[in-house]
Amino acid sequence: MLSYKYILLLAALLPTTVLGSTFISTTVKESRATGVSFSVDSKFLQDERRIDLYLPEKYEDSTRNYPIVVVLDSNYLFDLTVSILKNRWRRDLAPQSIVVGIQARDANERFGFASPVQRIHGEGVIFEQSKPDKMDDFIQKELLPYIDAEYRTQHHRTIIGMSPTATNVVYDYLKKQPYFNAHIALAADFLATPSFNGSPYSLVFDLSNSQSDKGFIFFSLASDDVLKEPDRGTPFQIMSKDTYANKGIHTFIAPKTEHYQQAGISLERAFSLLYPIDLWRPDYASLWSEDSNPLDYLKNFYSELDKQYQMQTYPLLEGYWTRNSIVGTVALMNERKNYKAALALLQWTNSLLSDNQTVLTLLTEQAIIVGDRELANQYLNALSQVVVKQGSNSSEDLKRLKTKINAFKPNEQR
Numbered sequence: 001m002l003s004y005k006y007i008l009l010l011a012a013l014l015p016t017t018v019l020g021s022t023f024i025s026t027t028v029k030e031s032r033a034t035g036v037s038f039s040v041d042s043k044f045l046q047d048e049r050r051i052d053l054y055l056p057e058k059y060e061d062s063t064r065n066y067p068i069v070v071v072l073d074s075n076y077l078f079d080l081t082v083s084i085l086k087n088r089w090r091r092d093l094a095p096q097s098i099v100v101g102i103q104a105r106d107a108n109e110r111f112g113f114a115s116p117v118q119r120i121h122g123e124g125v126i127f128e129q130s131k132p133d134k135m136d137d138f139i140q141k142e143l144l145p146y147i148d149a150e151y152r153t154q155h156h157r158t159i160i161g162m163s164p165t166a167t168n169v170v171y172d173y174l175k176k177q178p179y180f181n182a183h184i185a186l187a188a189d190f191l192a193t194p195s196f197n198g199s200p201y202s203l204v205f206d207l208s209n210s211q212s213d214k215g216f217i218f219f220s221l222a223s224d225d226v227l228k229e230p231d232r233g234t235p236f237q238i239m240s241k242d243t244y245a246n247k248g249i250h251t252f253i254a255p256k257t258e259h260y261q262q263a264g265i266s267l268e269r270a271f272s273l274l275y276p277i278d279l280w281r282p283d284y285a286s287l288w289s290e291d292s293n294p295l296d297y298l299k300n301f302y303s304e305l306d307k308q309y310q311m312q313t314y315p316l317l318e319g320y321w322t323r324n325s326i327v328g329t330v331a332l333m334n335e336r337k338n339y340k341a342a343l344a345l346l347q348w349t350n351s352l353l354s355d356n357q358t359v360l361t362l363l364t365e366q367a368i369i370v371g372d373r374e375l376a377n378q379y380l381n382a383l384s385q386v387v388v389k390q391g392s393n394s395s396e397d398l399k400r401l402k403t404k405i406n407a408f409k410p411n412e413q414r
Contacts, residue, residue, distance in 0.1 A: 033079070049103065051100065051103070053098075054082045059152075064353065065153055066095070067097045068158070069098070069157075071101040071160045074104075077160060085099065091319065091320065092281045092282075092319055093275055094274075096314075097158075098153060110165060113130055114126075115127065116130060116198060117167060117196055127164065132168055135168055136168070136179075156310065157181055160267070162187045166187060166219075167190060169185040170185055173217050174196075178214055178215060181309075182274050185217065185219050186220045186262065187259050187262060190203070191204065192231050208239075208244070214248065217248060217249050219250070219251045220251075220253070220270070221252070222257040222262040224258040225258075225259055226253060233253060239251045252266060252270075254269075282297070282298060282315070284325075287332070295345045298315060315349060317358060327358075330362065339369050343363070343367065361397065364383060376405050380401050
């Protein structure tokens with residue numbers, strides 16, 4: 001259930017104008033289990049659009065910046081995308097992200113901005129009168145500048161579309177300089193088209209000759225679509241080779257699914273390829289040995305991850321696997337009486353996750369453990385300020401920590 005505090009936060013962050021542009025938003029009209037919805041007037045679309053917005057858990061209590069995931073066909077894909085991303089983040093398999101969904105009121109709104117696609121057989125063109133450039137302008141010149149201005153974002157962007165709106169995903173990817181870093185095209189039954197958006201070449205040809213540094217793109221197709229029209233599956237077989245994967249091009253035929261049903265399993269597959277476990281999640285098991293140095297390992301791991309994804313990445317503070325997190329690693333180090341090393345790890349974590357009550361509480365307790373009363377008081381004061389600023393009810397915790405500090409004896413240093 002969406003908290004009242006969270007709804008008020010989102011409502012407060014939705015102004016009526018943006019940077020003096022004609023982009024106008026209304027007040028929040030509908031709360032959702034996974035965020036809120038609001039309306040915008042677009043000069044590029046020349047119409048009103050309903051936007052869905054999800055902010056990560058504890059967004060209002062953090063200072064970090066978040067990557068953006070744009071979801072076309074939001075009516076169908078928004079809740080599903082948020083749910084999958086939340087579950088993956090909790091397992092340290094994806095970053096916490098701001099999710100922005102663009103709704104369509106009817107089929108005309110879905111088709112009206114898709115990229116023209118020549119039929120696999122014959123000369124007919126689907127979406128012949130559509131204008132993908134208008135949707136492109138809306139996203140890049142109105143919607144995301146608004147999101148960037150109002151929320152703490154990073155310039156790592158993913159776009160997701162399905163069936164007709166998947167063509168908008170490909171439209172951006174084929175540009176000389178794509179706006180998005182990652183592209184997910186679900187139910188891409190048009191991959192076998194001999195001409196995409198008026199190109200003289202097939203889409204497979206254009207993709208195979210695209211630059212190797214264009215980032216990530218994922219295509220999915222339902223097995224039922226292949227059974228009905230086997231030709232639709234041919235490019236998926238061609239592009240399943242490593243030569244395509246090495247360029248960041250991935251394909252997947254979802255088994256035992258129909259055209260729309262494949263979305264869930266395909267999104268899971270897409271995110272597992274975009275954020276592979278052996279690259280994205282630290283090897284915490286390697287830190288369980290007595291001679292390990294968790295701080296050096298994690299600092300180097302996240303430094304390399306930042307370079308790989310060209311964004312600021314953050315360690316998982318707490319997780320379902322206790323030891324596979326900062327909290328679990330600190331507990332393990334304390335069990336081994338590596339108290340000062342545990343303190344150093346928490347101090348590094350605090351440099352990334354500033355104003356985090358859990359981190360400041362742990363730092364206060366760790367300073368008490370190592371016997372540094374002055375440092376413990378410094379962290380307790382910082383925690384008290386954050387509690388006041390965030391308006392949380394943590395007075396009992398503050399009293400408990402103050403009592404522990406006052407009970408500290410000089411000969412208890414470790």
